[in-house]
Amino acid sequence: xxxxxxxxxxxxxxxxxxxxxxxxxxxxxxxxxxxxxxxxxxxxxxxxxxxxxxxxxxxxxxxxxxxxxxxxxxxxxxxxxxxxxxxxxxxxxxxxxxxxxxxxxxxxxxxxxxxxxxxxxxxxxxxxxxxxxxxxxxxxxxxx
Amino acid sequence: xxxxxxxxxxxxxxxxxxxxxxxxxxxxxxxxxxxxxxxxxxxxxxxxxxxxxxxxxxxxxxxxxxxxxxxxxxxxxxxxxxxxxxxxxxxxxxxxxxxxxxxxxxxxxxxxxxxxxxxxxxxxxxxxxxxxxxxxxxxxxxxxxxxxx
Numbered sequence: 001x002x003x004x005x006x007x008x009x010x011x012x013x014x015x016x017x018x019x020x021x022x023x024x025x026x027x028x029x030x031x032x033x034x035x036x037x038x039x040x041x042x043x044x045x046x047x048x049x050x051x052x053x054x055x056x057x058x059x060x061x062x063x064x065x066x067x068x069x070x071x072x073x074x075x076x077x078x079x080x081x082x083x084x085x086x087x088x089x090x091x092x093x094x095x096x097x098x099x100x101x102x103x104x105x106x107x108x109x110x111x112x113x114x115x116x117x118x119x120x121x122x123x124x125x126x127x128x129x130x131x132x133x134x135x136x137x138x139x140x141x142x143x144x
Numbered sequence: 145x146x147x148x149x150x151x152x153x154x155x156x157x158x159x160x161x162x163x164x165x166x167x168x169x170x171x172x173x174x175x176x177x178x179x180x181x182x183x184x185x186x187x188x189x190x191x192x193x194x195x196x197x198x199x200x201x202x203x204x205x206x207x208x209x210x211x212x213x214x215x216x217x218x219x220x221x222x223x224x225x226x227x228x229x230x231x232x233x234x235x236x237x238x239x240x241x242x243x244x245x246x247x248x249x250x251x252x253x254x255x256x257x258x259x260x261x262x263x264x265x266x267x268x269x270x271x272x273x274x275x276x277x278x279x280x281x282x283x284x285x286x287x288x289x290x291x292x293x
Contacts, residue, residue: 027189097230
């Protein structure tokens with residue numbers, strides 16, 4: 001039994017969402033991968049920003065990208081900037097272990113939709129998925 | 145020891161780990177991810193954490209033995225250790241990592257060395273405690289019971 005999850009985030013509504021997890025730490029990748037699977041999603045997982053950009057260049061679209069900040073080769077801030085410059089409309093959620101407000105602000109300014117501190121919790125993912133499902137409703141013009 | 149006693153012992157042990165600050169709610173989140181599709185999830189994640197940690201602690205020891213200390217590299221390792229520790233709920237280790245990073249930023253070798261010793265110590269304690277907890281769980285399962293949540 002999973003506590004705190006309501007019907008709007010059930011597996012059924014999430015089946016068509018594609019998710020990318022970008023993190024250099026294999027433990028975090030495994031954790032986030034499992035969290036998302038629990039919500040009925042099948043995340044794709046890569047280990048740095050450059051890999052995420054490559055996927056975009058190949059024309060592969062993701063509804064949601066969970067982006068770590070501190071990664072080798074290309075970090076979260078750079079990858080987010082590059083993706084937005086290239087025209088990505090994915091929801092990009094930054095996940096960072098740095099607590100400092102200025103870090104989070106820089107990260108948000110790079111083009112994030114939301115930013116959370118690690119570790120991710122069920123509530124955060126629940127929130128993100130609700131936001132995603134709301135955005136996907138084309139004829140939903142009562143939400144502001 | 146009978147099954148009920150074992151189960152009670154496990155619950156008490158687990159509760160004490162939270163009370164003493166060895167584990168925090170993040171560990172509870174991990175347990176919630178475990179189900180019939182993923183029956184060994186917690187043990188798998190924690191085992192990965194142990195492997196990762198041992199590698200990182202090794203790297204840290206080596207880095208601090210160098211003639212010229214690369215604080216950036218040390219900071220990167222501690223950052224990773226802090227991240228993984230917080231993700232499995234190893235609260236004490238995570239908090240020590242924060243202190244460790246401050247010493248890195250200040251480029252304080254003495255401070256870093258002291259922190260490394262403390263982190264190694266706390267890590268080995270939480271490792272032992274988690275292993276004991278898993279052993280209790282195995283005993284319960286072997287006795288035909290189920291692990292209380």
